[in-house]
Structures are given as structure tokens and as C-alpha cells.
Amino acid sequence: xxxxxxxxxxxxxxxxxxxxxxxxxxxxxxxxxxxxxxxxxxxxxxxxxxxxxxxxxxxxxxxxxxxxxxxxxxxxxxxxxxxxxxxxxxxxxxxxxxxxxxxxxxxxxxxxxx
Amino acid sequence: xxxxxxxxxxxxxxxxxxxxxxxxxxxxxxxxxxxxxxxxxxxxxxxxxxxxxxxxxxxxxxxxxxxxxxxxxxxxxxxxxxxxxxxxxxxxxxxxxxxxxxxxxxxxxxxxxx
DNA sequence: GCATCGGTGCTAAATTTTTAGCAAGGTGCT
DNA sequence: AGCACCTTGCTAAAAATTTAGCACCGATGC
Numbered sequence: 001x002x003x004x005x006x007x008x009x010x011x012x013x014x015x016x017x018x019x020x021x022x023x024x025x026x027x028x029x030x031x032x033x034x035x036x037x038x039x040x041x042x043x044x045x046x047x048x049x050x051x052x053x054x055x056x057x058x059x060x061x062x063x064x065x066x067x068x069x070x071x072x073x074x075x076x077x078x079x080x081x082x083x084x085x086x087x088x089x090x091x092x093x094x095x096x097x098x099x100x101x102x103x104x105x106x107x108x109x110x111x112x113x114x
Numbered sequence: 115x116x117x118x119x120x121x122x123x124x125x126x127x128x129x130x131x132x133x134x135x136x137x138x139x140x141x142x143x144x145x146x147x148x149x150x151x152x153x154x155x156x157x158x159x160x161x162x163x164x165x166x167x168x169x170x171x172x173x174x175x176x177x178x179x180x181x182x183x184x185x186x187x188x189x190x191x192x193x194x195x196x197x198x199x200x201x202x203x204x205x206x207x208x209x210x211x212x213x214x215x216x217x218x219x220x221x222x223x224x225x226x227x228x
Numbered sequence: 229g230c231a232t233c234g235g236t237g238c239t240a241a242a243t244t245t246t247t248a249g250c251a252a253g254g255t256g257c258t
Numbered sequence: 259a260g261c262a263c264c265t266t267g268c269t270a271a272a273a274a275t276t277t278a279g280c281a282c283c284g285a286t287g288c
Contacts, residue, residue, distance in 0.1 A: 162255085232285100
């Protein structure tokens, strides 16, 4: 559910329920949203009578945590291994300009890194 | 729990319990391991009378799924954005040789990509 | 105005998960 | 052998989650 919120930015209970791949009942989704809000993971705004939920931790910050976690879980903390499978996964979807930009990113990081 | 298994390769119930950051009871961990095994996510080997659990999906494959999911959830599918925060997270831990190797990886992928 | 359509808040029951604790059985030590 | 010690298998109760369904409220349309 949090993944859906991070993908969409914000969503109603119905949207979240629809977006799940193996969804429990709509009731369960509503109940869980209440729990997540209670625990401070999400909050809601009332937008013309509907609740629109959004994550409390901003996407940028959450993404950093997620990347760090992934690095730790699957790649022994190695950025190289991570980039290798990232390139593998992105596979043929990358254009020449994409490769340019990736190189530029690394070059930039190398210079700024010290 | 699966994260721990992927980090360690394999682990006993006690090790998994110890490795969790906000662990439920040992009983709950054992019960959940049974459920995960029932559902086919993990299996166990008996190593001198102890159950050693391991993931069914190999680390390599799981890591690819995880990267794809992360890309989708936080980076709109953009490898560049992902690499940018990856570099940001790895930050100053990267040596000059690391940068070399990263460049080489990208160069290699560019050539092989077509 | 009035009926209808959604969505929320709530309740209560069914189901699942979590918990503690016990017996059984193997290991290692004395 | 006898005795801790540890792990599994099991049970049963407690706690949490999941579920369906209802009343209420505002908006929409006739």
C-alpha cells in the first residue's frame, strides 16, 4: 500500500484497493489505512468529501532508505553490484543519451566526492 | 525475515529472530517460518538437528525483482534517477577505483546493449 | 423536493496471527 | 549413565486482522 502511495503520490482507499495485485477486502484496506495513519506512516487530506492518503515520509527520503536497504540486503553494500543489476534490469530500454547521462552522473559524483 | 535470509544466505529460527530489529516472540517467528515454507517462499534443511532456512528464489533473481520494483516505485522507471540516489547514498564510501569500475560497467553495457 | 449514489464511521463476527508453555528427543559434558 | 541444554512439534488462549454490513451525510440528478 505504501508502494502505491509512493508511486502515485497520493490515493484514495478505493484507488489503493484497486491498485493492489492480490487485494484483500475493501474493508481490510480501509482498516489498514487507519492503522497506518495511527502509526504515523501516512496521513490524509479531505478532498471534496473523500479521504486522500499520502505518505508522511517524503518520497525522496523514503527512496534513499529503500536504496540503502537494497544495497545492504542484496549487494553487500556494493554500489557496483547494484548498478550492474540495475543496468541488466533496465536492459535495452536505455538509449545512447541515457548512457551519456549515466556517465556524466558518475563523473560528477567523482569530482564532487572529494 | 526474507531480507535476513537474503543477507545471510541461510539462517536458523533463532538467528532470524536475533537479526530482526523489532522482533516479535520467538514463537511468532517459528510460526511465520512455517507459513512462509507452506507458501513456498522458503524451505529448510536439517543441519545437525537444527532447521536452517533458505529462500526458494535465488538471491540473484530476487535482487533483480527488487531492483525492478524499486525503479517502478520510486524512480518512475528511470535508471538515471536511481543511480543518482545510489551515488548519493553510497556517498563518500566510494574510492577512485570504484568510480573507474562504475564507468567501465556503463561503457560495457552501452556496447553490449546493441 | 426527493431519490440515488458514494464514501465515511462504526460494529460485530470470523479468521488469522501471536504468544507462552509443554513434552519429546538429540547433543555434549561429567 | 545422568544431567543440563537446546530445538522441534504441538496445544490452546490471547490478540490482532479481516470481513460484511449498516446508518449517516453530502452531492448529484430527476
